[in-house]
Amino acid sequence: MTVVLVTMGLAIVLLAALVIGLLRSHGEILRALHQLGVNLDEPHDTHDHSFTNTPKLRPVSDSAPPDIAGTTLKGSAVKVGVAGVEHRTLLAFLSSTCSACLNLWNELKSDPTAGLNDRLVVVVKGPEAESPSRLRDLAHPEVTVVQSTEAWEEYQVPVSPYFVYVDGPTGDILGEGSIPTWDQVRSVIVQAAADRAVVTQAMASGVDPELRADIELRAAGITPGHPSLYPTSMPIEGLEDEEDES
Amino acid sequence: MRIRADGIDVDVPRGWDAEIYRQREATIQSMGADPGETDAPIMHLANFSLPPSRGDWGSGAVEIMKSDNIFIALCEFGPESVGKALFARQGLPRVDAADFAPHQLQRTLPGQSGTQYFFTHANRAFCLYVVLGSHARRHELVAEVNAVLDTLVIDPA
Structure with a gap:
């Protein structure tokens, strides 16, 4: 009888330790997700924190x-022009509910410029x-906020959150994407501006069109061997539109 | 791109900033009216970035103007102003380079020039106040101002 009780006691202790370990692991996962800007209470707020500094070389026109x-x-x-x-303008598309946005709003409260030289x-x-x-309640009065x-x-x-970085004189979009912190925003803006300068310099110096294409691809982060240069299947017509609608 | 509010409708050129908002108490006091007498609308137009916090006559904005910049304020006065001598001029004005002078600014800033017109249109009393970034360039800038004013539509009171 004593042996049975001891065995059951040990089993209970082991199970309790297992449950505590699982709960701790779960908490750490949630905390890590929160730091990445993912709030599991908002199932529709899917974050793709990528930024594409793809120069879209378009003149100022209707497009x-x-x-x-x-x-x-x-x-x-x-x-707002x-x-x-x-000048260049950083458009910050924010909401009042997503957790990453709340962090961005809070930082703007202490520094309404977000440490940026651009508008x-x-x-x-x-x-x-x-x-x-x-x-x-969220916005600093010195920040230009437009509801649209x-x-x-x-x-x-x-x-x-989603950011679009626009070059005013040319009307080019220098980069766009979802970024969860102002630190990262500042970093990618510096990168986008530097990449842009490389392309502009190459064009001004009359670089060979083929080489220019290489430079633009590099500015967009597409280097030799990049997977996008070797598609494994042909794109399916209409699929992209369907994905956009979903 | 047109914006419209409070019976004021204007086509804002690409790259320009614009806002139509309700008058602030400071303006009413500065113009000698009793506070709270009216909260008539004000329109700001500018070919540069308007800061979110600025005065009704452009303080906070005109200080950052460059030589090719334009600031336009259209300030409505209350219905009690209609018929008064100050607003005797009828119809939307077109600005004339000869009307601009540095001393006509609400706040004198080096190189800048300004003018203002009091008028009545559609049975509503207004003041149109225009600041140019450069008095020397007033002839070229006035053409831009008038091009925008030509698109202005004001509904009757």
């Missing part, structure tokens, strides 16, 4: 990135989707 029109957090009608201006414009969805009073669902659609923003 240039559109200016941002909408309302301020006080309800005024507002329009993006292309055809002397920063925060774009949130319109009043039908985002509460202006909630956003007023139309801008989200025009820029085809897939997730929040």
